[in-house]
Structure formats: structure tokens, C-alpha cells
Amino acid sequence: MLSERILSRLIHTMTKQHLALNPTSETMMPSANPGQKYMLYMHVPFCERLCPYCSFNRYPFREEVARPYFANMRKEMLMLKDLGYDFESIYVGGGTPTVMIDELCETLDMARDNFNIREVASETNPNHLTQPWLDKLQGRVQRLSVGVQSFDDDLLKQMDRYEKYGSGDVILERIAEAEPYFDSLNVDMIFNFPSQTEDVLMADLEKIALSGCRQTTFSPLYVSSATTRKMAATLGAMDYDREYRYYQILDGVLAGGDDPLFDRTTLWTFTRPDKAGKPADAPQIDEYQVNYDEYPAIGSGSITHLNGCLYVNNFSIKDYNAAIESGRMSIMGKTEMSKRDLMRYRFLLDLYKLRLDKRAFERDFGCSIETGLPMELAFMRLNRAFETDNAEELTLTPIGRYLTVVMYRQFLSGMNNLRDQARAALTGPERELLFGDGVPA
Numbered sequence: 001m002l003s004e005r006i007l008s009r010l011i012h013t014m015t016k017q018h019l020a021l022n023p024t025s026e027t028m029m030p031s032a033n034p035g036q037k038y039m040l041y042m043h044v045p046f047c048e049r050l051c052p053y054c055s056f057n058r059y060p061f062r063e064e065v066a067r068p069y070f071a072n073m074r075k076e077m078l079m080l081k082d083l084g085y086d087f088e089s090i091y092v093g094g095g096t097p098t099v100m101i102d103e104l105c106e107t108l109d110m111a112r113d114n115f116n117i118r119e120v121a122s123e124t125n126p127n128h129l130t131q132p133w134l135d136k137l138q139g140r141v142q143r144l145s146v147g148v149q150s151f152d153d154d155l156l157k158q159m160d161r162y163e164k165y166g167s168g169d170v171i172l173e174r175i176a177e178a179e180p181y182f183d184s185l186n187v188d189m190i191f192n193f194p195s196q197t198e199d200v201l202m203a204d205l206e207k208i209a210l211s212g213c214r215q216t217t218f219s220p221l222y223v224s225s226a227t228t229r230k231m232a233a234t235l236g237a238m239d240y241d242r243e244y245r246y247y248q249i250l251d252g253v254l255a256g257g258d259d260p261l262f263d264r265t266t267l268w269t270f271t272r273p274d275k276a277g278k279p280a281d282a283p284q285i286d287e288y289q290v291n292y293d294e295y296p297a298i299g300s301g302s303i304t305h306l307n308g309c310l311y312v313n314n315f316s317i318k319d320y321n322a323a324i325e326s327g328r329m330s331i332m333g334k335t336e337m338s339k340r341d342l343m344r345y346r347f348l349l350d351l352y353k354l355r356l357d358k359r360a361f362e363r364d365f366g367c368s369i370e371t372g373l374p375m376e377l378a379f380m381r382l383n384r385a386f387e388t389d390n391a392e393e394l395t396l397t398p399i400g401r402y403l404t405v406v407m408y409r410q411f412l413s414g415m416n417n418l419r420d421q422a423r424a425a426l427t428g429p430e431r432e433l434l435f436g437d438g439v440p441a
Helices: 001-019 062-081 098-113 133-137 153-158 168-180 198-209 225-234 242-257 318-327 339-352 358-365 374-382 396-424
Strands: 039-044 088-095 119-124 143-149 183-193 215-218 269-271 303-306 309-313 330-336 355-357 386-389 391-398
Touching: 039 062, 039 098, 062 098, 088 098, 098 119, 098 133, 119 133, 119 396, 133 168, 143 168, 168 183, 168 198, 168 339, 183 198, 183 242, 215 242, 215 396, 242 396, 303 396, 309 396, 330 396, 339 355, 339 358, 339 391, 339 396, 355 358, 374 386, 391 396
Parallel strands: 039 088, 088 119, 119 143, 143 183, 183 215
Antiparallel strands: 215 269, 303 309, 309 330, 355 391, 386 391
């Protein structure tokens, strides 16, 4: 649709201009703000398989590289404690955080010994929904998010996931076995793969309904400059013309009708009502950027958001280890966000969470949203994006939900391009960003 194309181009241009990585001489994160609640993000970059569409910092798993890396990530965590941080929650992303379960457990146990941790969320892959992983994760991780992407065997083979993680039916069985071990099990799916048909999407939705998972995310496929060519070679060229139709299908199946299977928690996060049919009581979302406005992040390739700035850790594991072992953090660049950038970011995240509180926006930025973002509001109003638009709040119509999906998809693609800028600084063997077929990008 025309509005999608216009919006995609606008967000692409803005992120390219405003998410530019600049050198910095800073060797420590800013100190904690007294009384502020924080989450800690930990990045584990190691994977047994490298997916062709992923732009996060990731390396083929080797134990002799991973063990010292975990040790240094624990040291970096204690550096944050010295800067006055306390954390009420942790999110462990990757990569595959559970690739060395003993090291992950030691890291989480150390975090609980040093901070007032309420809850831990972690990502994993389907082959780790077995023993001994489940017993070791139970009690340490309350919210587990498993990257399934699709239950379709042909798609799994295209992504080089079938051999390692099992068929769609095997993965479905593992989800059912793992669900009782956690407060919430999220199944992370992707829609609009180039070779995905409507029938394949409907089959995935049927399996999600049968899986018993507490929550599912269905994010659109998005890429970065570094992954576009490799993804096209393995999965095919992107087709954004059908994205709206696919989003309508999944949103309608999961959250439509008088008796929906799931509650719509964000634009692409769906949470199952409790057994009495009541909506989930303030469900947490397995997307850390949504739950916390600001957060420090540790590990190679992680991105911190503090005090209106994005700090990017070195993508080189070798340089990351050297920095931590010398007593400094591994910050290799930063992006300073203007007030207007921060207003746009808040506008996007709040609409992604389905409601923007106008009074809270004015309290936090010192101006109304009409004054701060007149063009953004005009575009959305012109496209009939708002169901509610009064002095108190903004909520979204179905077309407004999709337009916000487009904005968030393009913002995340822009963040991937920020990672590409950091990755471009790599030298030597680490410069060869390897994908699933083992060929440098």
C-alpha cells in the first residue's frame, strides 16, 4: 500500500540520519540515577547455527571462546554495581543464551547475589527445551522465549534449522513439555518470509493455538544492509506488498472475534487469557525495550540506552575481553539522541504498546504531542490511524496498528544498521561475518 511505502522510506531516512555511530573516549557507562528502576540486558553471541536473516552480534559457538567470555561478562556486571546500579529484572538475549547452560546459571546466580532481581527472562532455541536445560533453568528463569520462527519443515530447512532443532512437530512437542517449567513460555515467530504462503501462515497459527504457550510474538521479517544479500540467496527476495494481508490474518486469528484465543498485548505480542477466560493481569512482554525506557547492557555487541544516548559495546570478542580484563568497559561508540528523536521514540513505543498517554508525554517532554510531533500526528490522522484521539490518549484503528508495525519494523531495521556500523570496525578473522552456509557475507 502507498502509505506503507511512504512510511518505510521516511523511517529508513530518519534512522540513517539519526542512528549514526560516533567514536567516544568514554570507558565507563554513566552512573545510575538514584531511585530509578533498571533492567539489565546481557548479550550471549554464540550460536550453534547462524540464521541468514539475523543482524545481532553472533559467532559460531566454541567452548574455549565462550567460557572466558562469560567470565568477563560477570566482571562487567560488577562494574555496573560499582556505578550504583541495582536491577529488578534481567533479559538475556543472543545469540543463544543457553548454549553453555552451566555458565549461564553461574552468571544468573551471581546476579541474584548482587542485585534485587525479581524476574529473569531469557531466549533459547528449541533443542534446549529438553533435559538438563529445563531442570537447570527452572527457578532461575521465569520467562523463557523460544525462537521457533515457523513450524513449517520446508521453511526450517531453508533457514538451516531443521537438522539442528528438529521438525515442526518435534518442536511443538518440546514446547508442551517445557511449558510447566516457567511462569511464561513465549514462542517467537516470524511472518512474511519470502517463501511463506497464506496456508503456511495459517498452519503456524493453528500450531500456536494448540501449543499451550502463554505468549507468542509474530514479528515481521526485517533485515539490515549486511544481511539482505545473504537472506535473498537462501530465503528469496522480500515482498512487502503482502505484509499487510499477512498481518491482518494473524491478528484476526489470534486476537479477533468475540472470544479471542489471545489478548493483544502489543502490536505483535499476544498473551493467552487465564483458564477462567479472564485477560492476563498486566502481562509482562518478552521485549525488553518495551518494558524499560532506559537500561544498561553488557556483553560484546550489546547496546545500552541511558540518558538519551545509545552506547554500543565492541563487536570483537577479543577486544571486548581485553577491555574488561583491563578494568574498563568495552564501549566503542555512541549515538546521542535529540529531544525530537526521543519524542519520536516514545511516540513509536507507546503506540506499539497500543496506547499513548498524552498527559504523560507532556509531563515528560514539557510540550504537548501536538506541539512536539505535528507532522507525525498529521500523517497518522490523514490515514485514519487513531481509534481514540482526545485530550487524554491515542489508541489505534486496525490500519493504525499496521502502520505502527511498519514504523517499528523500520526502526528495528535501523537498529540493525547501527549494528552493521559497529561490525564494520572488525578486523582480521572476526571481520568475516559468517552465515548459516559458512560463507562470508
